[in-house]
Amino acid sequence: MARASTTTDAFNAIAEAQRRDILSRLRAGERAVGELARELGMTQPQASKHLRVLREVGLVQVRGEGKQRLYELEPFGLESVRDWLRDFEQPRSEGFDRLDECPSSLAGGGGGAHE
Amino acid sequence: MARASTTTDAFNAIAEAQRRDILSRLRAGERAVGELARELGMTQPQASKHLRVLREVGLVQVRGEGKQRLYELEPFGLESVRDWLRDFEQPRSEGFDRLDECPSSLAGGGGGAHE
DNA sequence: TTGACATTTGCCCATATGGGCATACGATTG
DNA sequence: CAATCGTATGCCCATATGGGCAAATGTCAA
Numbered sequence: 381m382a383r384a385s386t387t388t389d390a391f392n393a394i395a396e397a398q399r400r401d402i403l404s405r406l407r408a409g410e411r412a413v414g415e416l417a418r419e420l421g422m423t424q425p426q427a428s429k430h431l432r433v434l435r436e437v438g439l440v441q442v443r444g445e446g447k448q449r450l451y452e453l454e455p456f457g458l459e460s461v462r463d464w465l466r467d468f469e470q471p472r473s474e475g476f477d478r479l480d481e482c483p484s485s486l487a488g489g490g491g492g493a494h495e
Numbered sequence: 496m497a498r499a500s501t502t503t504d505a506f507n508a509i510a511e512a513q514r515r516d517i518l519s520r521l522r523a524g525e526r527a528v529g530e531l532a533r534e535l536g537m538t539q540p541q542a543s544k545h546l547r548v549l550r551e552v553g554l555v556q557v558r559g560e561g562k563q564r565l566y567e568l569e570p571f572g573l574e575s576v577r578d579w580l581r582d583f584e585q586p587r588s589e590g591f592d593r594l595d596e597c598p599s600s601l602a603g604g605g606g607g608a609h610e
Numbered sequence: 611t612t613g614a615c616a617t618t619t620g621c622c623c624a625t626a627t628g629g630g631c632a633t634a635c636g637a638t639t640g
Numbered sequence: 641c642a643a644t645c646g647t648a649t650g651c652c653c654a655t656a657t658g659g660g661c662a663a664a665t666g667t668c669a670a
Contacts, residue, residue, distance in 0.1 A: 382625030383498065383657045384511065395510035396499065396628085400579065407582065413647060426629070428648055447637050447646045458583055464515065465580065467522065468573050497655030498627045511658085528617060541659070543618055562616045562667050611670100618665065626657080635648070640641100 387436040390461050394439070398422060399430050403439060403453065410443065410452040502551040505576050509554070513537060514545045518554060518568065525558065525567040 386392045394400050401420050405411060411419075417427035431451055434440040439457035443450045501507045509515050516535050520526060526534075532542035546566055549555040554572035558565045 381658050383501075383627075385626065386498075386628095391512075391515070392510045395507045397504075397506075398628090400506070404582065414645095423630075424647070425631080425649080429628080432648080444637085447644090449636095449647065453583075455585065458580060461576075462580055465573060465577055467519065468568075496628055498657075500656065501658095513658090538660075539617070540619080540661080544658080547618080559667085562614095564617065564666095613670080614668090616665105616667080618663105620661105620663080622660085624657100624659095627655080629654095630652090631650100633648100633650080636646085638643105638645085640643080 386433050390437050390439055390458060391464075393433050393437040394458075394461070396430070396433075398426075399434055402427070402430055402434065402451075406440065406451060406453045410450040412445075412448040412450055414448075416451070501548050505552050505554060505573060506579075508548050508552040509573075509576065511545070511548075513541075514549055517542070517545055517549065517566075521555065521566060521568045525565040527560075527563040527565055529563075531566070 384392055386396065394403070398420065402416055405416060405419060413427050413431060414424055416431070417424045420427070422430075431440060431442075435442060435451075437457070438454050441452045441454050443452065499507055501511065509518070513535065517531055520531060520534060528542050528546060529539050531546070532539040535542070537545075546555060546557075550557060550566075552572070553569050556567045556569050558567065
């Protein structure tokens with residue numbers, strides 16, 4: 381078997397950097413295909429193909445506006461990815477690992493023993 | 496050009512469901528290749544190949560233990576994915592976006608009861 | 611050394627890709 | 641109706657894949 385289709389799920393869809401770029405652009409609001417293509421330096425057919433993939437996995441939404449087709453982020457499209465990632469959360473609270481990135485004023489208190 | 500290599504980055508690596516399964520299994524602790532293969536119903540060479548991909552993108556770590564090679568999750572391997580996803584957080588509270596900065600409440604020595 | 615076990619790698623295939631290009635489709639206007 | 645603009649599709653190719661299998665490599669024990 382070859383690699384799974386890019387339209388299999390959001391994981392495969394966002395494996396392509398250009399598609400991630402498209403999604404990032406769309407964070408600022410809906411865009412027409414040609415506009416996206418120009419902004420991202422790809423040909424119009426390429427943008428269209430990528431957008432189709434993103435649409436088939438539910439990551440973007442289309443809206444016809446005159447001759448144009450405006451693509452927009454699907455609010456919960458990335459939820460499946462986010463859910464999967466959540467299971468890999470670092471056990472952060474355990475000890476405030478990244479606390480050392482904070483100003484030293486934290487350590488100035490009374491010994492800092494919060495136990 | 497064909498699709499990007501699965502070893503290009505974590506995004507491409509986790510596009511494969513079986514590799515996500517491997518990572519999920521490893522959440523419970525380190526495993527030998529054959530063990531993973533049996534648990535996930537794949538051949539041993541397949542598991543080995545998947546693990547290689549995961550290792551090349553920094554998602555897992557290996558440790559030789561006798562004849563076996565124990566694979567383990569790389570704690571911050573998925574950070575790049577998580578970072579990218581973070582930009583797509585729902586604009587939930589309008590005011591808690593920059594929470595990753597050091598909250599000044601921590602510095603306050605007084606009644607600083609956090610958690 | 612040989613033998614047994616665990617893992618990796620090499621080779622084959624069928625399949626899906628992304629890029630480029632031409633072209634078909636769709637909507638709007640005249 | 642035709643003309644035009646904006647998008648989508650179809651076709652070609654080179655490339656990377658994942659699966660299966662055999663063989664190579666590694667590690668340890670007699």
